[in-house]
Amino acid sequence: MSTKNFLIVGGSYGIGQAIVTNLAKQGHHVYVIARTRGDLPDLHNITHIENDAMSEDLDLSALPEVVDGFVYSIGSINLKPFRTLKTEDFLKDFNINVLGAVKILKSIQKQLKKSEQASVVLFSTVAVQQGMPFHASVAAAKGAVEGLTRSLAAEWAPKIRVNCIAPSLTDTPLAARLLATPEKKEAAGNRHPLKRVGTAEELGNIAAFLLSENSSWITGQVIGVDGGLSALKI
Numbered sequence: 001m002s003t004k005n006f007l008i009v010g011g012s013y014g015i016g017q018a019i020v021t022n023l024a025k026q027g028h029h030v031y032v033i034a035r036t037r038g039d040l041p042d043l044h045n046i047t048h049i050e051n052d053a054m055s056e057d058l059d060l061s062a063l064p065e066v067v068d069g070f071v072y073s074i075g076s077i078n079l080k081p082f083r084t085l086k087t088e089d090f091l092k093d094f095n096i097n098v099l100g101a102v103k104i105l106k107s108i109q110k111q112l113k114k115s116e117q118a119s120v121v122l123f124s125t126v127a128v129q130q131g132m133p134f135h136a137s138v139a140a141a142k143g144a145v146e147g148l149t150r151s152l153a154a155e156w157a158p159k160i161r162v163n164c165i166a167p168s169l170t171d172t173p174l175a176a177r178l179l180a181t182p183e184k185k186e187a188a189g190n191r192h193p194l195k196r197v198g199t200a201e202e203l204g205n206i207a208a209f210l211l212s213e214n215s216s217w218i219t220g221q222v223i224g225v226d227g228g229l230s231a232l233k234i
Contacts, residue, residue: 004068004115006211007031009053009104012038014172015123016073018204020046023211031063033104054100060107067111069211071121072101076141077174079134089137097141098148105152112160119211122149124166126226142166146222153220161219163210168226170198192227193234 005028011020012034024030024043032040033049040046051058053074076096078089101122112118124142127135146164153162169175169188179185179197189196206225209215224230 003027003029005029005031005064005066006069006071007033007063007067007104007108008071008073009033009100010072010074012036012040012048014073014174015167015170015200015203015207016071018200019071019073019207022201022204022208026208029064033058053104054095058104058107060104063108063111065111066114067108067118068115069119069121070105070108070112071207071211072104073123073207074100075123075125075174076138077178078137080137081134082136085137090140093137093141094144097138098144101145102148112156115160117158117213117216118160119215120152120160120162121207121210122162122164124149124164124222126166126168126224126230128166129222129224130226130230149222150220157219161210161215163215163218163220164222165203165206165210166222166224166226166230167198167203168192168229170200170203172200189227192229193232194227196227198225198227 006023008016008020010016011032017039020030020032021041024046029045031047033051033053035052037048049062074096076093078093122145124145127139128143128146149162149164171179203225
């Protein structure tokens with residue numbers, strides 16, 4: 001297996017950190033954009049770019065000439081009744097989930113094109129396909145991510161593959177408030193056919209697969225990793 005260069009945005013905690021750890025342990029060079037090191041392992045092949053991905057002066061000069069894969073793992077969980085949502089809520093979720101990814105993809109497009117075959121992984125949510133109350137703002141933003149995925153996959157084929165992962169509730173720091181007690185975690189798990197919530201490592205494994213040559217004939221897909229929630233009724 002050849003060594004590759006990967007850029008992960010939001011890789012210091014949760015799903016992003018699991019992706020970084022997975023790739024680094026395979027021997028790849030992993031560049032991480034995050035405000036802090038967080039839970040990043042202390043490995044020589046991990047480069048932490050200490051910055052906010054949403055910053056106007058984001059410095060990407062530390063990146064190599066060739067980037068073989070990119071993951072945008074920043075997200076938001078903004079659950080409110082529609083009547084209480086303000087226009088600013090929709091704008092904030094859109095900026096975080098969509099425009100943040102667009103900004104960095106535009107900045108590294110040339111480096112992705114220099115790879116023999118690059119892979120991009122974005123993140124949506126099960127709530128786009130499975131209508132859920134109180135998800136209007138985040139589902140609207142993530143629906144745009146799914147549209148962006150398919151559009152870029154078509155435009156960048158065959159040189160760059162673009163796929164999207166749509167998880168359900170996953171046990172990460174971002175979801176800590178929703179899983180704060182054993183009772184809340186059990187109740188959340190029971191809403192899924194597999195009767196549990198997902199783990200960061202499980203999502204990290206899927207992302208690492210989509211970045212690898214083992215998924216070389218997969219592009220333009222939105223892949224549900226959701227304990228069966230989007231497809232099954234039991």
